[in-house]
Amino acid sequence: MPQREGSSTTEHLGIKVAALVGLALAALATPGFAEAPPPVAVRSSAAVNVARVDAFVTGTDGAPVRGLQAADFELFEDGGPVAITDFSPAQDAAAGVPSLLVFFVDGLDMTPSQCGAVFAGAQAMLAEVLKTPGTQAMVASGGLTVVVRQRPTSDAQPLLKALRAAQGAVGEGARTASGGTVPGTALDQPLGRRTDLAAADGEAVEKTTRDAAHQQYERARAGVENLTTFVAALGEIPGRKALIYVGGPIPIRPGEALLRRALGDAGPGAASPEDARFDISALVRALADKANATGVTIYGVDAGGAGRVGAPPAMPRHGEGQPAVGTGADLSAQDALQFLASTTGGRAFTNPIDPASAFESLVRDFRSSYSLGFAAPRRADGSTHAIRVKLKREGMAVRSRSAFLDATEDDRMSDRTLAALLFGIAENPFGLQASAKAEGSSKDGKHIIAVTVTIPLGKLAFAPSTVAQESDIALWLAARGATGRVVQSAKTPFPVSVPNDRLLTALTQSAGFTFRVPLDEGSGKFAVTARDEIGLQASTVVTALDAPATPALGVPN
Numbered sequence: 001m002p003q004r005e006g007s008s009t010t011e012h013l014g015i016k017v018a019a020l021v022g023l024a025l026a027a028l029a030t031p032g033f034a035e036a037p038p039p040v041a042v043r044s045s046a047a048v049n050v051a052r053v054d055a056f057v058t059g060t061d062g063a064p065v066r067g068l069q070a071a072d073f074e075l076f077e078d079g080g081p082v083a084i085t086d087f088s089p090a091q092d093a094a095a096g097v098p099s100l101l102v103f104f105v106d107g108l109d110m111t112p113s114q115c116g117a118v119f120a121g122a123q124a125m126l127a128e129v130l131k132t133p134g135t136q137a138m139v140a141s142g143g144l145t146v147v148v149r150q151r152p153t154s155d156a157q158p159l160l161k162a163l164r165a166a167q168g169a170v171g172e173g174a175r176t177a178s179g180g181t182v183p184g185t186a187l188d189q190p191l192g193r194r195t196d197l198a199a200a201d202g203e204a205v206e207k208t209t210r211d212a213a214h215q216q217y218e219r220a221r222a223g224v225e226n227l228t229t230f231v232a233a234l235g236e237i238p239g240r241k242a243l244i245y246v247g248g249p250i251p252i253r254p255g256e257a258l259l260r261r262a263l264g265d266a267g268p269g270a271a272s273p274e275d276a277r278f279d280i281s282a283l284v285r286a287l288a289d290k291a292n293a294t295g296v297t298i299y300g301v302d303a304g305g306a307g308r309v310g311a312p313p314a315m316p317r318h319g320e321g322q323p324a325v326g327t328g329a330d331l332s333a334q335d336a337l338q339f340l341a342s343t344t345g346g347r348a349f350t351n352p353i354d355p356a357s358a359f360e361s362l363v364r365d366f367r368s369s370y371s372l373g374f375a376a377p378r379r380a381d382g383s384t385h386a387i388r389v390k391l392k393r394e395g396m397a398v399r400s401r402s403a404f405l406d407a408t409e410d411d412r413m414s415d416r417t418l419a420a421l422l423f424g425i426a427e428n429p430f431g432l433q434a435s436a437k438a439e440g441s442s443k444d445g446k447h448i449i450a451v452t453v454t455i456p457l458g459k460l461a462f463a464p465s466t467v468a469q470e471s472d473i474a475l476w477l478a479a480r481g482a483t484g485r486v487v488q489s490a491k492t493p494f495p496v497s498v499p500n501d502r503l504l505t506a507l508t509q510s511a512g513f514t515f516r517v518p519l520d521e522g523s524g525k526f527a528v529t530a531r532d533e534i535g536l537q538a539s540t541v542v543t544a545l546d547a548p549a550t551p552a553l554g555v556p557n
Helices: 112-129 156-168 194-200 202-234 256-263 281-294 329-344 355-366 409-423 500-506
Strands: 008-010 026-034 050-059 073-077 080-082 086-088 100-106 136-142 146-153 241-247 296-302 369-375 384-391 396-400 403-405 433-441 447-456 468-481 485-488 492-499 510-519 524-532 537-545
Touching: 050 384, 073 369, 100 112, 100 156, 100 202, 112 156, 112 241, 112 355, 136 156, 136 202, 146 156, 146 202, 146 409, 202 241, 202 256, 202 281, 202 409, 241 355, 281 296, 281 329, 281 403, 296 329, 296 355, 384 396, 409 468, 409 485, 409 524, 409 537, 433 524, 433 537, 447 468, 447 524, 447 537, 468 500, 468 510, 485 510, 492 500, 492 510, 510 524
Parallel strands: 026 146, 100 136, 100 241, 241 296
Antiparallel strands: 008 510, 026 485, 050 369, 050 396, 073 080, 073 384, 086 369, 136 146, 384 403, 433 447, 447 510, 468 485, 468 492, 468 524, 524 537
């Protein structure tokens, strides 16, 4: 195949393709995803213009209510009634269980002593849930690096092994506790107001405090963004999906308590101009939106919450303004778990004195959920729409997700590419081929990896023009380096033009496009999705570079 100048190639010199010389890739977060075991086959679902809402119904005694019919429910979108076009009732031991149960363990803010009872309850729950035919589970651990420890399976043994591995990793890189000490300072003792710091090199301690606050913020930000990416990839797994977040708190304003000590402002509720830089509430809302777009219900078990009293109100929903800081990090953290759970139809356990009881209630949820489907009055507009489920019967309470994000087709292609990268879910009807090759290094010390995808032209749809047949292809790429960092490309257009008199020959040939991916590490894994914008079909392929790349500048051999 002749190579042209730039990043596009073709087997026929008469075929014109777009030539794009470089591609800027944006990192989702400095940390990212690590390699996982070989995948269990999971078939991805086709995008259809139907939204589904799981509804959990309880009586006045809090017990699940079964035996209801579609006529007992009312469904509203953006305040207007919509017809329930598909209905699945709850059954004692089968239909209410989700297709996939995900244990997501965030060990950044947990200690082994805090989570022992939680993991015991999780193992018991896992064994119970897997008794239902057709149910799968998976295990991942998160924080600065998300590791898929076990891909979807119905076999309990590898899942239990993965849970034990996740438990063993708990406590690595725990965050500095808000209101505690700042390691590495001259004082190394609880911080007071600025007047207290002045006696012992206050400026140096203030700088160290600011640095620690910024580090807390960056770690919390990265953790939420990595979880959002993981949830996005779950969208390619069909059926109901429930994610159980087991971990410490998710602070809305990480580092705020330390920052206020540095500023000498310890008054609760008082804001400073710097507070906005330490606020990740927008990222938490984006996580909830992505879960609602991919049909993921989030349950939160705050394993570090034992001993904290009370359950504060949930974070305000869209359009209701920013949450008050309240009494500090613990309150804000519980608000985040409450918000994620309530917005997606799940539940949050922020004071799990008895973790086993919490998991038992989750099992009851799974076995008593009703599934309501409706035809969305739009398709892929990228907007968030309010959802409300009501019961026509008295004396019952219903819980469901409060919003539905109608993701754009571009977002779905991006999520599809992530699923291929992280879970090995890749449908390839076009017969795409891909390869990765190291091309040296950049001036900033990154390795440059050339990822070439080859597309058979005979699989594409063409539209006629005056002198040629035009194909409109769009490409997406997701890449993961050796340390787990994930980068993604934006939607990349790749038009192909074939002269009319050469169409029959061209249909037996291929066109190629090369991404040049900057990675911090040499080896990596890459997923590319090609979408035929005329034929409205997509195909995804995964490739890897296992051999070390040429050393980056400044890195010794």
